[in-house]
Amino acid sequence: MTVEDAFSPLAQRVPLATTVNGRPVTLAVPARLTLADLLRDELHLTGTHLGCEHGVCGACTVLVDGRSVRSCLLFAVQVEGRSVVTVEGLQDHPTTGRIKCAMARHHGLQCGFCTPGMLVTATELIDRHPPEKPLDEACVRETMSGNICRCTGYQGIVRAVLEAAADPATGTTHEG
Amino acid sequence: MSAPPPRVTHGPGEPYVGTSVPRVEDQRLLDGRGRFLADLAAGALSVVFLRSTEAHAVIESIDTTRATDMPGVVGVYTGNDLPLARDYIGSLHTPDPGFVAATGFRMPEQRLAILPVDRVHYVGQPVVALVASDRYLGEDALEAVDITYRPLPAVLDPSASLAPDAAPIHPHLPDNEAGRIEVEFGDDVAADAVAVTVEGTYRIGRHGAVPLEGRGVLARVDGQRVSVWTSTQIPHLVRQGICEATGWSVDAVRVVVPDVGGGFGTKANVYAEEVVVPVLARLTGHDLVWVEDRQEHLVGSAQGRDQVHRTRLSVDREGRVLRWEDDFLLDIGAGGLWVAGVVANTAIHLLGPYRIPRVRLRGRAAFTNKTITAQYRGAGRPEACFALERSLDDAAGRLGITPVEIRRRNLLTAADLPYAQPLPYRDGVPIVYDGGDYLRCLDSVLELLPAETVERLAAEHPDLTIGHGVGCYIEATGRGSFESGRVRLTSTGGFEVASGAASAGQAHETVFAQVAADGLGCSLELVTVRRSDTDLVRHGVGTFASRSAVLAGSAIRRAAEQLLDQATGRAAQLLGVSPDLVKSTASGFAAADGSSEWEISWADLATACAPGGAQEQLGPLDVVEYFHPETVTWTMGAHAAVVGVHRGTGAVSVLSYAVAHEGGVEINPQVVEGQVIGGVAQGIGGALLEQFRYSPTGQPTSTTLAEYLLPGTCDVPDVQVRHLGVATPCNPLGVRGAGESGTIAVSATVAGAVEDALHGLVRVSETPIRTGPLRAAAEQIRREGQ
C-alpha cells in the first residue's frame, strides 16, 4: 500500500490475517476498529466486555500471543499475524476451568460483567507464575489490581485465584 | 425469635431457603455467555447522543445540516423532532400523605426536558440524538452538529442555590428548592442535664454507583408494539415513563431486562435515553441500540450523596444522648426523580439505632447545575449515618469515653425492642424497629475485630500509624407498595418464575428459585427463574432499597404455595382420591390409602392441563401474586475497621474490616454475605477515593476512570461478616433486606479509625477523606514521638 492510497481514512480498509481462539480469521477492517470491537461486533465474541474503553477497568482483557492485553487499547490491525484468545477460547483450558470452579465456590462474581477479564488475567498469572514459588495473596491482589469489580469487594475473587493456583491436582475441569 | 443458623449444603427434604446453593447464573457468566445489553446489538443501527457541554445555558440554535450529510448518518433529531405527549419524566416516588403531614414534606414538580430545545441544565445532558450505521460514524457525525449556547451563570453550591435572591434554575419554578422536610419530637432538655454539646459540619461528597456495565437501550418495532431491552433495575417504571412521555398504551410497550452488569441505584431510574431510543425506532422503522460509554456514564448517569449536615448533639455525663439536631442540605443537581425518597430516607435514618428522646431535623434539597441524581446504595442512609456517628465520636472524645462505650450506652437492646419512634415511615405507618438486640451487633463486631488488633497490625506496618473505629447503622428495608411474583407450571412439568424485581447481579435466578422450590415442595432443578420482562408480569416495581428478597421473595413464595394448593386438588382429581390423601413429593404428588399407592409427576399434571388432557378445561397452572407489605422491616448492624495512615503521605489503607448485622432469615447466606462485602467495598470507595468533581464553571472533571477512582483489589481488605439472624414477622419468609447494609456505615467507621490512628489530631468531617491534613498530623506525631 502506498502513502497516497492510505490517505482516505474513512474508505481505508486494512487487510487483516490473524488467529482468534485457534481459528484463522481473514478480513478487511477499518484501521481504527479496536480489537475489542473486532471481537464483539465482527466476530460476535461478546464474552469480552467493554467497561471503560480507556484501559482502566480491565473488563476487555484478552490474550495476544499468550499475554494479557486490553483489547480496547489495540487496533485490530495490530494483531496481524498474532494469536488472540478470548474468554470463549479458554473454554477447555484447564487453568481457567479451575479458576471458574473456584470463582463459583467462593462467590467471586455477582453481575459477572468483569468476570471474563478477571479470568484472562488470572489465567495468565497462574500459568506464568514460576511453579517453585507459591502464589501469595499480595501477589494475586497486585496482579489483579488492573481489573475492577464493582460488586464483590474482591474477596471471593482473590480466594478463588489462590485456590486455583494452589492445587492443580485436585481441580476438576469446569463442566461447560 | 431467632432465625435458624445457615446451612451450607442442602440435604434431602430440607428447605432450600437458608442454604448456600450454587448460583444458577455463574455457569453462563463464567463461560462468557452472559447476554448483556451491548451483546444484543447485532443488526441494530447505532444511536449516539450529543450532550451539553455547558453547565447552564440558553440554546440559541441547533443546526444539524452538516451532521445529516455525514457518512453513515440515517437521521439527526432534536427535541422538536420527537413526537412526545409530555417532554419530561415524572417523579418516581411520592410519600404517603400521612408522612407528608407529619414531616411537612414538600417538593415541586420537576420537568427536566427529555431532549431540551431551549435551555440546558448540566454538562452531559442529552440534547441531540443521531442515528448512524455504526458507533464510529455516529461519533464522527456528532462533531458536525452545530449548537450555539448563550452561557448562564452555573450554580454549583446548594447554599447559594437556595439563597433568597438566587435565580431559579428551572424557569417553571419560583426557586431552587427541590424538596424539604422537618421532623421534631421530644421535650426540651433541661440545661443542667447536658454535660457536653458538640456541633459539627459534615460533608458527604458526590459519588455514585458507577457499575462496570454502563446503561444501554435497544428498541425493536414489531407492528404496533415496541420492545425495549434496557439495562435497568425497574422495567415496569421504565415502561410507565415511556408511556407517559409518548402517550403510547401500556399494551404497546414491552420492556425486557437482559443480564445487567451492576446497578446499585443508578439503574433504578428512568432516563431520557430510555424514551428517545424507542421513539426513534418507531420514527425510523429500524432496530436501534444505544450503548452508553464510560465518558457518557460519568457525566450523564445519575449520581448520589452530595450532602452537608450541620449538627448539634447533646449528651449527659454518662454519655447518654439527650438531644440531636441536624440541618441538612442535599445537592440533587439538575434533577432527581427520587428526591422524595432520598430526603425522607436521610431524615428517618438520622434517628439511628439509639434511644434519642429529643430530635429536631430539617432538610432541604437544592437544584444545581450538576449531573442529575437518583438513589445510590443507601440513598440518604450513609449520609445520615456519617453525621450521627461522627457526632457520637466527637461527644465521646469530649467526655473522655471511647467510641465503643458511647454507643454501648445508647444502643437499643433486647429490653427496648421492638422500639417505636414517634414518626410515621414514608408509607405512613408508624415506625417500629422490629429488631432483636442491637447492642449484640456491637459486641459481636468487636469480637470479630477487637481494638487490640491495632497493636498486631502496627507491628506489621511500621510505615503506618494505625487506628480502630466503629460505626452503627439502621436500615429500613423492603418498602412497598408491592412487588409481583409469578409461578407457572410449564408444559414439560417444570416451573417458570418471574417477578418485577430485576436482577443486576443479586442472584435472583438462584434465590427466587430457592423460594419457589420450597413453596412448591419440589426439587430446585425443576425451577427456572426468567429475567424480568413486562410481558411475563404485567405489574411490578423493581429492585432497589433492599426490597427484592423481601417483596418479590414473598410474592413468589405465596404464588408457589397457591400453585401447589391448586395442583394438589387437581392431582387428587386425576388420581380419584380425596385431596387430603395427596402429598407433594420432590417430583410431583403421591397418595396412599393403606392398600394402594399412586404417584403422579408434575409432568403428568402438565400434560393433563394441556390441550387434549383430562383437565384441559381447568386451564394452565399459573399463579400471579402481589405482595404488599404492611410496612418496612428494619436491619441493623455494626461495623469495625482498622486503618493505617501512611506516615509520609497521609494515604489511608483499610487493613481489616468486620460487619455484624441483624438481618432476617437468609435465603442464600453466601449471596447475603456477598452483598454485605460488596457494599463495604463501595463504602470504602466513597470514604477514600471516589468523587465527582466540578470546575468552578460547572465542568465535570471526573470524566474518566483515571479520575473517578473505583476501589481495586489492593484497596479493599477481606471483610469478616457475622449474621445475627432475627426473623421478622413482617413477611412470610421472615427476611430483611441486606443489599445496602454493607455500605451505610463505612464512611463513619473509617473516619473514626483515621482519627484514632492520628491520636485525635484531626477531625474527619468530610468524604472522600483528604490526605493532606492527615499527612501533616502523621508528621506531627512522628516529631513528637522522637
Add this chain to the structure above:
Amino acid sequence: MKPAPFAYLRARSVAEALEMLGASAHRDADAHTKVLAGGQSLLTLMNLRLARPDQLVDIGGLMELSRTFEDTDSVVLGALVRHRTLETDPKLGKRLPLVAAAAGQIGHVAIRNRGTLGGSLSHADPAAELPLAMLVHEAVIHVESATSGRRTIRAEDFVESIFTTTMQADELLTWVTVPSARPGQGWGFVEFAPRIGDYAQAGAACLVTVAPDGSVAAIRAGLLAAADRPLVVSEPGDEVSGIPTHETWERLAAHWTRNLEPLTDDPDHTRHLCRAALSQALADAYRRARTDQEEAA
C-alpha cells in the same frame, strides 16, 4: 469513545518507517503523523478523541527493535522492548534493577505487556516512570530520520516539556543506551499513587554509590510528577559526610525539594510527597548498596 479516523501505515522495516515519517513530514507540514508502538497511551487518548492524528505509522512489527544488547558498562535497549520485559527479564534486572523496578510500577500487567520503552519516552508524560529512570541513569537516546540520519540525545536533553520531546517530526526513537549498575551502587525507586497502577502523584528514583567504608561517594536522584518533565534534583555539592543515617536522607530530601513548583492543585502537599518519596528512595538505595557490599565481602 471511538477514535477519529486516520490513515494507517504498517512499517516492515526501520528504513520503511523512516521513509513514511519523512514522506508525511515532507508532504504536509500540518498533517499530524504519530508513531504507533505499544499504543497504551496513544489509544487511550485517541479513544477519548483527545489525540486525533491524521496518520499512524505502526512500528509494532519491527522485531529488530525488540532486541537488547549487553555491553560491558551498558545495556542497549530497543525502542520496542516491553515494560514487562524490563520488569521480569532476569538478565536485564541484574544489570538495570532501577529500570526493572520503575517498569514494574507502570499501570497493570496488561498495560506492561504492551507498552514499550520507546513509546513511554516519546510520550514524555512528566508522571511516567521510565523517563525518570533513564534520566537518573544518564541514558543516551538514539533517534534516526530518513533525511538527517542518526543522532543521539542525552536523556537530560530529551524532554522539552509536558508531552513534548526534542525529536523532530520525521525522527524515530530506535535505541536507548543505559549505563548499567556499577559495584557499590544501590538503587531506590518509590512512587506514591492513589491506587496501584494509577498515575503517580509523586515519585523518586536514585542511584547511590557507596564506598567500601560505608560513606557515600555519589548520588544521582530525580523526581517525577514534580514539574513539566522529569527532574534531576541531586546537587553534587551536597556532600554526605560519614555514615548516613535516616536523618541524613530526610535532610537531603527536604533540601532537594525545597524549590519545587509542582503543577498540581495542592503544591505544598505534592512537595511533601516528593520529599517523602525521595527520602525513602535514598534510604532504600543506600541499604541496597550496603547489602550488596556485605554479600560480596
